[in-house]
Every structure is written in C-alpha cells, then in structure tokens.
Amino acid sequence: MAEATTATQPWSPHYTEPDVIDVRGLPVAYRRKGAGPPTLFLHGAGATRMWLPLYERLSESVDLVAPEHPGFGDTPSPDWLEGFDDLVLHYRDVLDAFELDRVHLIGFSLGGWISANLAIFYPERVRSLTLIAPAGLRVPDAPMTDFMRMPPEQIGDTLFNGHVMDYLEFLPDPHDVDAAIRGYKEASTFARLAWNPRYDRKLDHRVPRIACPALVIEPDEDRLIPNAHAHRWAELLPNARLVKVSGQRNPTGHGIVMQEPDRLAAAIAGHIEEAER
Amino acid sequence: MRNLEFYPINFMPYPYIPPGEEVESTWVSLPNSLYDPVWGHKLYEHFLEVNIAAEKFGFDGVLTNEHHQTAYGGMPNPNLPAAWVAAHTSRIKIGVMGNILNAHSSPLRTAEDIAMLDVMSGGRVISGFVLGTGMEYHSYGINPVTARERFWEAHDVIIKSWTQPGPFEWQGKHFHIPYVNPWPRPMQQPHPPVWLPGAASLETIEAAAKHKYTFMQVFSPRTALAKAAKGYYEAAERFGYKADPRQIAATVQLYVAETDKQARREFEPHCMWYFRNGLKTPVYNLTPPGYMSLRSLEHVLKSGSHGATNMWEMTWDHLIAEKWIVVGSPETVIESLEELTDELGAGRLVFSVELGAMPKWMALKNMEIIAEQVIPHFRGPDGKPVWAREERPAPMTRTELVAQHGKPLPPLARMDGVGYVDTSIAHVPELVEEARRANGNGAVPSPAEPAVTGP
Numbered sequence: 247m248a249e250a251t252t253a254t255q256p257w258s259p260h261y262t263e264p265d266v267i268d269v270r271g272l273p274v275a276y277r278r279k280g281a282g283p284p285t286l287f288l289h290g291a292g293a294t295r296m297w298l299p300l301y302e303r304l305s306e307s308v309d310l311v312a313p314e315h316p317g318f319g320d321t322p323s324p325d326w327l328e329g330f331d332d333l334v335l336h337y338r339d340v341l342d343a344f345e346l347d348r349v350h351l352i353g354f355s356l357g358g359w360i361s362a363n364l365a366i367f368y369p370e371r372v373r374s375l376t377l378i379a380p381a382g383l384r385v386p387d388a389p390m391t392d393f394m395r396m397p398p399e400q401i402g403d404t405l406f407n408g409h410v411m412d413y414l415e416f417l418p419d420p421h422d423v424d425a426a427i428r429g430y431k432e433a434s435t436f437a438r439l440a441w442n443p444r445y446d447r448k449l450d451h452r453v454p455r456i457a458c459p460a461l462v463i464e465p466d467e468d469r470l471i472p473n474a475h476a477h478r479w480a481e482l483l484p485n486a487r488l489v490k491v492s493g494q495r496n497p498t499g500h501g502i503v504m505q506e507p508d509r510l511a512a513a514i515a516g517h518i519e520e521a522e523r
Numbered sequence: 524m525r526n527l528e529f530y531p532i533n534f535m536p537y538p539y540i541p542p543g544e545e546v547e548s549t550w551v552s553l554p555n556s557l558y559d560p561v562w563g564h565k566l567y568e569h570f571l572e573v574n575i576a577a578e579k580f581g582f583d584g585v586l587t588n589e590h591h592q593t594a595y596g597g598m599p600n601p602n603l604p605a606a607w608v609a610a611h612t613s614r615i616k617i618g619v620m621g622n623i624l625n626a627h628s629s630p631l632r633t634a635e636d637i638a639m640l641d642v643m644s645g646g647r648v649i650s651g652f653v654l655g656t657g658m659e660y661h662s663y664g665i666n667p668v669t670a671r672e673r674f675w676e677a678h679d680v681i682i683k684s685w686t687q688p689g690p691f692e693w694q695g696k697h698f699h700i701p702y703v704n705p706w707p708r709p710m711q712q713p714h715p716p717v718w719l720p721g722a723a724s725l726e727t728i729e730a731a732a733k734h735k736y737t738f739m740q741v742f743s744p745r746t747a748l749a750k751a752a753k754g755y756y757e758a759a760e761r762f763g764y765k766a767d768p769r770q771i772a773a774t775v776q777l778y779v780a781e782t783d784k785q786a787r788r789e790f791e792p793h794c795m796w797y798f799r800n801g802l803k804t805p806v807y808n809l810t811p812p813g814y815m816s817l818r819s820l821e822h823v824l825k826s827g828s829h830g831a832t833n834m835w836e837m838t839w840d841h842l843i844a845e846k847w848i849v850v851g852s853p854e855t856v857i858e859s860l861e862e863l864t865d866e867l868g869a870g871r872l873v874f875s876v877e878l879g880a881m882p883k884w885m886a887l888k889n890m891e892i893i894a895e896q897v898i899p900h901f902r903g904p905d906g907k908p909v910w911a912r913e914e915r916p917a918p919m920t921r922t923e924l925v926a927q928h929g930k931p932l933p934p935l936a937r938m939d940g941v942g943y944v945d946t947s948i949a950h951v952p953e954l955v956e957e958a959r960r961a962n963g964n965g966a967v968p969s970p971a972e973p974a975v976t977g978p
Binding site (some may be wrong): 262395396397423427430431433434436437438441442443445 | 552664665799805807811813814817820
C-alpha cells in the first residue's frame with residue numbers, strides 16, 4: 247500500500263502524489279509525464295517522493311516514467327527482495343506492466359547499478375543507456391565513501407560538496423520523525439542489496455556485453471562515488487561516451503540530479519535523440 | 524533479604540588512548556596503531572588475574588565479553604579468556620557473554636567452541652548468545668538487515684546440534700549444513716545454560732522468556748532495566764509460567780570502598796574513562812540501516828528517548844541517579860542493590876569490578892570488600908556460592924570418574940597378523956596373549972578378522 251502522507255504541508259515543494267501500478271502484486275508508486283520515446287528513470291538510494299525539476303525537463307522531450315524501487319519512497323518492501331537479480335526481474339515486469347517494449351534507460355547512482363543489470367540481462371528491452379554518477383563497480387583505488395557511517399549533516403555536505411544550504415528544498419526537515427523513519431527504511435533497503443559487498447565484481451566481466459548506445463555522466467567532483475567510477479564505466483561499456491556536467495551555481499557533486507536539471511536534461515535528451523536516429 | 528548471585532564481568536579495555544573528545548569514536552575507526560601489544564600483554568595478565576581471583580573470593584561466576592575493533596574491550600574472541608579462566612580455576616561458573624553468532628560464517632563454530640569449553644571446564648559454562656552492537660556490523664561487514672533472523676536461525680542450529688543426535692542435515696534460509704554433527708558434545712545436559720544479553724528489543728525479551736533463558740539487559744539506566752524486566756515477567760505469564768528471579772540479570776557498574784566519599788574518590792576517574800572514552804560511539808555507529816526494526820525505531824523516535832544524553836556526555840549525578848553505577852560504602856551499596864533488584868525482580872547481578880585503567884590493587888580491593896561485606900548479605904548463612912552447593916558435572920577426581928561413570932568403549936585397533944587389540948593393554952604382551960586365549964575382551968577376533976595373508 248502506498249503510505250498516506252500525514253503532513254498537511256508537503257515536506258518538499260517538489261513532492262507530488264504518486265500514481266500506483268500493480269506489478270505482480272506489488273503496488274509500485276510512480277510518476278509519469280511527457281510525450282515522445284518511452285524512457286525509464288531509475289532513482290538512486292534517496293531523493294524519492296518528488297517530481298524533480300530534472301524529470302520535468304526530461305518530460306519535455308520524452309515520455310518519462312519514474313517508478314520508485316521496492317522498499318523506496320511509497321513502494322513497499324516485498325519479502326522477495328534480496329538482491330539485484332530480483333530487481334532485474336522486477337523491472338522487466340514493470341516494463342511489461344506499462345506495456346513498454348523498449349525504453350531509453352536512465353539510472354542515477356544505485357539506479358545506474360540496477361539499469362546496467364537490466365541492460366545486461368534484457369538487452370532487447372533497452373534502446374539506450376544513460377548512467378549518472380553510477381554505483382556498482384569495484385574500484386579498489388577509489389572506494390565509495392562510507393555513507394552508512396555518517397552524521398546526517400555530513401551526508402548533505404558529501405552530496406552537495408559543502409553547499410547543502412542551497413538545496414534544502416530537496417531535503418526533509420531533520421526534525422521530521424516520519425521522514426527519519428522513511429530515510430532509515432530506504433537505507434535499510436539499500437543495505438539489504440549492497441551492504442556487503444558495496445559493488446558487484448562481476449560487472450567488470452558483464453558490462454562489456456551492453457552494446458546499446460551509452461552515456462556516462464560524471465559531476466565536477468563526486469565525493470560519494472569518486473569520479474574514477476564513472477571513468478571505469480565508460481571504459482567497460484563498448485559503445486559509450488563520457489561527459490562531465492558542470493555546475494553553473496556550484497560545482498556539481500553526487501547530488502547532480504538536484505543541482506543541474508537543465509544541463510543534465512539537455513545532455514540526456516541529446517543522447518536519446520541520437521539513439522533514436 | 525533477597526538471594527542474589529554475583530557475576531563480575533571485565534571488559535579488558537585498552538585505556539592508553541586519546542580522550543573521547545578528541546576522537547570520532549573509540550569503536551570501528553580508532554586507528555589500531557594506538558595499540559601497543561607489549562602493554563596489551565601486561566593488561567591481559569592483569570585482567571585475567573582479576574578474573575581468576577573471582578573463584579577464591581567466592582563469586583558465583585565470572586563473565587567474558589565480546590566486541591570487535593575497539594579500545595572499549597579487549598575480547599574479540601570471548602572463548603579464549605574463558606578457556607584461560609577455566610584452566611586456572613576448578614569450580615566457578617564461566618559465562619561467555621559473546622558469542623556474537625553473526626560474527627561467524629557457521630553457527631557450528633560456536634556450538635563447537637562452547638561444547639569444548641564446557642567439557643574442558645568440567646561442565647561450568649554459561650553460554651551467552653548475542654546479536655552484537657551496531658558497531659560489530661560496521662566492523663565485520665555483516666549485513667545488519669538480516670541480523671536478527673540470521674541470529675535466531677544460528678541459535679536454532681546450535682541448540683539442535685547440542686540436543687539431537689547427529690549427523691543431521693540443516694536446510695535453512697541462512698545456513699545449509701549437510702552434516703550437523705559437532706564433536707565434542709557439551710557436558711551439561713540437555714545443554715549449557717543460556718543467557719541472552721541484549722538491548723531489550725521487544726522481540727529479544729519475548730524470545731528469552733519463551734525459552735526460559737536468563738535475560739541480561741546490557742548496561743542501561745534503571746528505568747530501562749525495570750521496563751525490560753517487567754516485559755519479561757509479563758511475557759513469561761503469556762507463555763504460561765511464572766519467571767524465576769534468576770531469569771533476570773541486573774547490570775551495574777559497581778564500586779565499594781570504606782566510605783561513600785572514599786569510593787567516589789577512587790572510582791570516579793576510571794568510571795569517567797569508561798563512559799566518556801570507552802563509550803564514545805555516535806548514533807550512526809550504533810544503528811546501521813536495518814539493525815533496528817522500523818517498529819522499534821518509530822517507538823524510540825516518537826517516545827522522545829532519542830533526545831537522551833549521549834553516553835559519553837552523562838554526569839556523575841546522572842549516573843548515580845539512574846543506577847548506571849552503584850558506588851559507596853558497603854551499607855550504601857547493599858541498600859542500593861536491594862532497591863534495584865527488588866524493583867526488577869532480579870536474582871542475578873552482573874557488574875564490573877574495574878573500569879578503564881584502574882590499577883589492579885584497586886580492582887582486587889573492590890572485589891574483596893564486595894566479597895566480604897556485600898555478598899554475605901545476599902546469601903544463606905553458610906556463605907556458599909552457587910557452585911559450592913551443587914556437584915560439578917565432571918567429577919574432580921579419577922576415582923570418582925571411574926566409580927560413577929564406568930568405562931567407555933574399549934579403544935580397539937586392528938593389528939596386522941594379530942587381529943583386534945585393546946590398545947590400553949596392548950603394550951603388555953602377557954595380557955594380549957591371555958586375552959587371545961580367552962577370546963574375550965582385550966584381544967582378537969571381536970569383529971570377524973580374516974587371517975592376514977602376505978602377498
């Protein structure tokens with residue numbers, strides 16, 4: 247069941263009520279808008295329950311479907327969720343539920359990790375792949391920062407490279423108990439999937455199978471998943487371009503999807519348009 | 524007067540570290556370059572000597588503890604100091620408060636370790652089963668999300684391995700073990716007593732009451748101790764029995780001296796080392812994702828207890844008022860312990876006799892005063908500890924062993940050209956020959972033995 251919002255005042259100006267679609271018995275919360283090539287956006291381990299400005303920009307050129315992962319946002323956490331294989335099957339079912347044969351696939355952070363797996367196992371369902379600051383690779387020289395052991399204020403600084411105050415519109419009030427519980431639930435879902443290891447070493451061998459056009463987007467400086475990861479993704483993908491999307495207001499960090507909607511949407515739209523030709 | 528059993532526990536800290544205010548945490552990330560193994564050796568000698576002294580002082584048992592990658596405690600393997608104490612004592616109970624079941628890839632490790640300790644010690648072991656703190660999950664990379672279900676499955680494997688004949692196959696969610704068949708089996712029957720040290724989640728209290736295990740709430744304020752004890756008694760009633768006070772172990776830091784003033788003078792600095800340095804561990808260490816159920820988290824956040832002071836920021840007066848610590852003259856301490864154990868309905872007391880970098884003489888002085896002036900108040904007129912009131916499961920002497928247990932199966936070996944011989948007499952040719960002639964127990968053809976033929 248989708249959780250009811252108890253607050254009369256939305257916790258973020260970007261909050262919207264989700265729609266819900268049944269996917270093999272799981273009520274999946276999602277937001278969808280736009281016309282054009284069908285495009286699936288898989289979010290990261292947070293920033294849920296919002297229609298982000300980035301989604302709005304993207305929906306100007308594509309039909310954007312942004313579901314919430316099992317155990318994130320308003321999608322409940324099912325008993326069967328144990329690993330990425332479960333998510334790959336789930337997202338194939340999601341595409342079936344929306345009657346979408348092939349989509350442009352965009353994944354941010356954790357969503358990038360899931361997207362790559364979907365493209366590996368169901369290549370026929372993916373027209374193009376866009377990975378924004380993706381998680382999932384083992385890069386021993388540049389390990390991911392341990393955000394499981396951080397005070398909340400440090401998480402904000404790590405995502406926005408010290409400029410968290412400029413992005414409060416995306417963050418819940420730290421005194422909001424319900425938001426804290428939701429945050430813990432989402433972190434728990436992430437931990438269920440990726441507490442140990444926090445990467446999939448098999449991706450090194452599998453990612454080269456992804457033949458579709460791919461775009462890897464890195465921020466100016468990613469303090470959560472070091473930029474070396476994006477570089478490695480671009481090396482492993484046989485048909486990929488690597489682009490850096492820099493900030494106008496502040497240098498971009500891991501929170502790039504909240505920081506630079508216009509530039510990010512332009513880069514992605516260009517990539518999709520090219521893949522459509 | 525209430526009967527109360529006394530179990531000292533010693534955390535064996537490494538105290539030579541910067542103060543808590545100067546480090547992010549004493550757990551998980553404190554650089555181990557601060558650890559000097561030569562001083563570490565001296566500390567183990569000190570702590571183990573204090574543990575061993577517990578028997579002669581007449582404590583009911585002595586407890587070891589398990590934590591990982593921290594200066595708070597020096598026992599990543601709680602079974603090692605337990606084995607040491609077993610070797611240097613003969614009667615006192617030895618409680619292992621470990622083992623952190625999730626620290627091992629197979630629950631058989633703990634089933635074997637405890638059974639081995641139980642047999643080595645002559646049946647003196649109390650087996651704790653512990654979930655471990657959140658820090659353990661950060662340190663070991665064990666998934667906190669599945670911690671509780673994996674813990675209980677490990678528990679089920681261990682108990683079954685101790686109580687049902689092996690080999691059998693275990694097919695569970697977290698463990699598939701084709702042959703569960705641990706050697707040795709524990710000496711105490713049906714298995715060593717089990718204690719559950721825990722932070723009093725509703726689920727743990729319920730499970731402890733269901734299995735009639737002793738619940739030992741980890742060091743906490745009295746309000747939390749009282750709530751947990753009440754929960755246990757109520758749960759026991761739901762399971763259709765009245766809980767024995769010995770199923771509740773109260774926990775305090777305990778220090779006794781000649782006068783109240785002297786006790787504070789001696790104890791306070793070491794106590795403050797413990798709380799302000801040893802327990803310097805932020806909330807994100809304590810509660811990795813999934814470690815708490817959402818129900819428990821909601822309860823904690825909405826009851827406002829998350830606003831409570833961090834452990835490393837508590838004052839002396841607060842520690843006294845909430846009975847985190849019980850300190851003073853024998854009279855003061857007796858009164859305070861009576862009040863606490865009455866409130867809880869607790870029949871066992873778990874307490875530290877030393878904290879931080881307390882000198883050994885001070886720890887021993889504390890133990891002596893507790894033994895001579897506090898414990899007698901809570902015991903029968905003969906002053907006997909619990910182990911002096913019962914037979915040790917393994918007899919103390921060979922004569923008792925033979926008289927009471929008879930002989931085991933004869934150790935037979937097949938000798939080429941001879942047949943089966945009882946190896947215990949095989950070195951005496953006359954006996955071998957005699958047995959061969961008598962065709963009886965001792966030599967030759969017990970199982971049909973074909974003549975050994977050469978090529």
